[in-house]
């Protein structure tokens with residue numbers, strides 16, 4: 001009966017989960033294995049929580065936050081909590097919203113994740129006696145101990161983790177090997193320490209806080225180490241735990257971003273770089289909260305990457321679809337998968353600047369007013385690989401596309417943008433793969449080898465995808481303007497692709513000309529009065545305002 005209820009809750013939470021019930025059943029059995037409430041932190045395998053995914057009757061994931069008093073998720077990235085001063089600032093920011101009862105999600109401090117990865121890589125080849133001397137280990141120790149000291153906390157909060165980290169690096173050095181599983185365990189130290197420091201600091205300020213490791217809280221994932229997917233059972237498990245703890249003893253939850261627990265391995269997993277955004281939106285959906293806030297070091301989602309072009313300006317509103325495309329095509333500001341739970345839960349996401357808290361930021365919702373919108377943002381993904389595949393079969397022979405894509409399927413490589421004709425296909429390889437690993441030359445050679453059995457293949461490297469995220473109804477105008485700019489700059493576009501949702505037009509150019517293209521496109525679309533010219537023309541033609549939903553459907557005229 002309890003299992004049936006749990007499955008019903010999973011099914012209600014998301015109809016898509018129904019198809020996964022077999023796996024969920026096994027997962028629920030795994031979650032119910034004895035092991036106590038508390039996961040053993042030390043060691044690569046975590047004990048499974050007892051009844052992690054149970055829901056009592058009437059204890060729905062939807063609205064559980066409201067019942068427990070939680071109102072928002074506030075996620076702070078590494079840049080927001082990079083020092084003691086920043087932790088003070090973030091605590092002050094949270095306390096400046098006394099009307100809110102937040103669930104707080106934190107990333108690792110500053111560049112700690114990068115440093116942990118570098119330390120792991122160095123450990124593989126440095127030899128066990130030298131593992132303690134790895135420079136990045138010293139940087140991590142110094143940062144965390146200094147932060148503890150400056151916040152007036154007890155060093156025992158992190159000293160056990162720092163000792164264990166050193167032991168782990170020695171182990172890697174002895175084995176001369178860093179598996180993906182060990183890599184995930186290694187990087188988990190960053191979030192485990194930042195959240196403990198911050199929770200202790202809030203408690204010191206007199207604001208009751210409770211630290212949670214996501215892998216202990218109910219974040220259940222696939223076992224795809226370094227790029228795990230969150231499973232449906234996570235939602236009721238997280239809701240139940242946060243809700244229950246709040247009822248027993250109210251305290252602000254401080255949750256590790258980025259981490260989960262593999263459903264088969266019971267080991268620590270990570271959600272891909274930047275995965276704390278996904279942790280935040282998952283909690284938002286699990287608790288049915290009013291809003292999900294992701295606090296960054298920029299004034300919201302910008303018209304392009306400020307590192308590529310400093311004149312980028314904030315985009316005030318986005319749909320979930322626009323934000324997802326933007327993230328998927330390489331805008332580092334959001335994790336590519338993070339919009340999914342927010343969209344499913346219908347919960348607005350607000351991207352804010354923790355260094356400039358009064359800036360309005362970007363609000364991401366299902367629909368938005370598109371009256372004045374033409375181009376929303378320009379995204380650049382460099383160093384991608386493009387394949388030109390021309391069939392050696394006769395014109396009109398069917399099955400060519402199927403054959404090509406079955407080769408990619410067999411080799412486990414995802415394809416991203418595609419343009420086709422009767423006998424040829426141009427495609428780029430999925431940049432989301434690059435979040436977790438580089439496609440190595442060997443793999444590319446193998447793809448070409450397989451494809452050459454049915455086609456003539458050209459492998460083109462050092463290409464960039466420029467993605468124009470914009471208004472569904474204005475694609476001709478966007479294309480006209482973009483091609484004008486590119487022609488004036490002497491750039492030849494090598495591939496064009498417009499997805500079915502039409503919020504994204506992708507152009508492939510050479511890496512060497514890509515930055516200059518983005519700058520020229522940005523100044524043409526956003527800086528030279530183009531928008532007002534179009535607006536005036538629209539007014540003259542009496543165009544009617546439209547709303548566009550996140551799936552691209554047009555509401556209104």
Ligand SMILES: Nc1ncnc2c1ncn2[C@@H]1O[C@H](COP(=O)(O)OP(=O)(O)O)[C@@H](O)[C@H]1O
Nearest residue numbers: 077078079296297298301302304305331332333
């Ligand atoms: N379109 C964009 N809008 C805003 N920031 C962007 C964009 N593209 C890239 N970025 C980069 O993303 C960074 C913020 O994301 P991230 O580093 O994940 O923040 P955090 O660590 O605070 O979560 C910015 O500092 C900026 O350099």
Ligand SMILES: N[C@@H](CC(=O)OP(=O)(O)O)C(=O)O
Nearest residue numbers: 077078107113273274275276
């Ligand atoms: N610390 C992890 C997870 C994360 O989300 O970080 P950030 O919020 O700083 O992008 C990373 O660096 O990937």
